[in-house]
Amino acid sequence: MNEKIMYLDPNEVDTDPRLQVRSETVYGDDSRGEAESLAALRKRLFKIVSAGEHTDPIEVFRDGDEWLVFDGHNRLQVYQKVAEKTPTKIPAIVRPYSFKEALSLAYMVNTRHGVSVSPSDATRAAFRSCIFSNDGISTSELVKQGLGERLAQKVRQAARQLIEEAEVVRSDDENDIIGKVTRWCKKMAKEGYARAGLETIPTDHLGFPSYRFVLDRKPIEDRSEAARIEQMARSIEKLVEQDEDVFLAALKRVSRKTRLDLPVSVKRREKRQEDLDEDLDF
Incomplete structure (x- = not known):
């Protein structure tokens, strides 16, 4: 199928990071060699465009008042670089995408040409x-x-x-x-x-x-001391909720057995008068 190609001012085409498939690390120190391959590709494309020839068209779509590149970020970058000194146009195929549709189809980018992701x-x-x-x-x-x-x-x-x-x-x-x-x-x-x-x-x-x-x-x-203290505190809170007196008695026994010399004194709570009244209410 023959697709209609437009020729656009490369500086009128914008990029959006959400449409970039490659991770940002690729453009830095990339051990896989992908960054080097991209640099070599841009250098080769720069020679072509500087000589007045064209690369394969990029793919763009309209988002409001601006053109956004869908596929062809590296080609666009090269054309914009050349355009700094020499007026030029970039070939582009217009896709009828919304922004959401472009994001939904981004998995297809760089599968047909250029340096594969x-x-x-x-x-x-x-x-x-x-x-x-x-x-x-x-x-x-x-x-x-x-x-x-x-x-x-x-x-x-x-x-x-x-x-x-x-x-x-x-x-x-x-x-x-x-x-x-x-x-x-x-x-x-x-x-x-x-x-x-x-x-x-x-x-x-x-x-x-x-x-x-x-x-x-x-x-x-998380095995940090603070995390372990927090975890143990939550466990202790549950024991206290079950029976405070029993918990204190058990803690005192542990203190004696392990010779931790914990400053623990056990004093049973005296039932309040209203508690006693409730016990007798039948």
């Missing part, structure tokens, strides 16, 4: 897309984009679980969904799934948890 970034993108689409992506579609069938099934299972627990509904827009996922992550932290002092659980560069966390999460056992 890492398997981990591809998995994260697929997981996010399943959530934004409200489980609207089939296992077979994920497999077509490079995920193994078993992995694709687990990603969809985790997405369905997070959608339910975070109370994401089809009418939510992208901001509603991100907000609900953020609150869910903070809730998980409060319930003991984050390390001490952290307000949220580990997330990707867009604030989403991993599919593994959703499926296999376990509370993190």
Whole structure:
């Protein structure tokens, strides 16, 4: 199918970090070599564009009054660099997406050209897309984009679980969904799934948890002294609630047996007159 290509001023096309599939670490010190591959790609594209030729079209969509790049962040960056010295236009295919639809389809980015995203970034993108689409992506579609069938099934299972627990509904827009996922992550932290002092659980560069966390999460056992004191205090409170006198007597016995010399004196409470009256009321 022949797709209509427009030629846009590269400086009139914007980017949004929520549409970037690659994690931010790729653009720093990346041990997998992905950053080096991207740098080599941009250098090669720069030579092409500087010579007055064109690269493959980028894909864009309209969001309000601005053009946003859906696929082709590196090509756009190169064209914008060239445009600093030489006026140029960038070829673009316009997609009829809303912002939410673009986020739902982001798992397909970088699967047909350029430097492929890492398997981990591809998995994260697929997981996010399943959530934004409200489980609207089939296992077979994920497999077509490079995920193994078993992995694709687990990603969809985790997405369905997070959608339910975070109370994401089809009418939510992208901001509603991100907000609900953020609150869910903070809730998980409060319930003991984050390390001490952290307000949220580990997330990707867009604030989403991993599919593994959703499926296999376990509370993190905090073995710090403060945490152990708090845990023991809660246990003691339950014993005191059962019978304060018995608890004090038991504590005194432990003090003697272990020679801790605890400053514990046991004095039985005298029943109040109203308690006695209640006992005789029949």
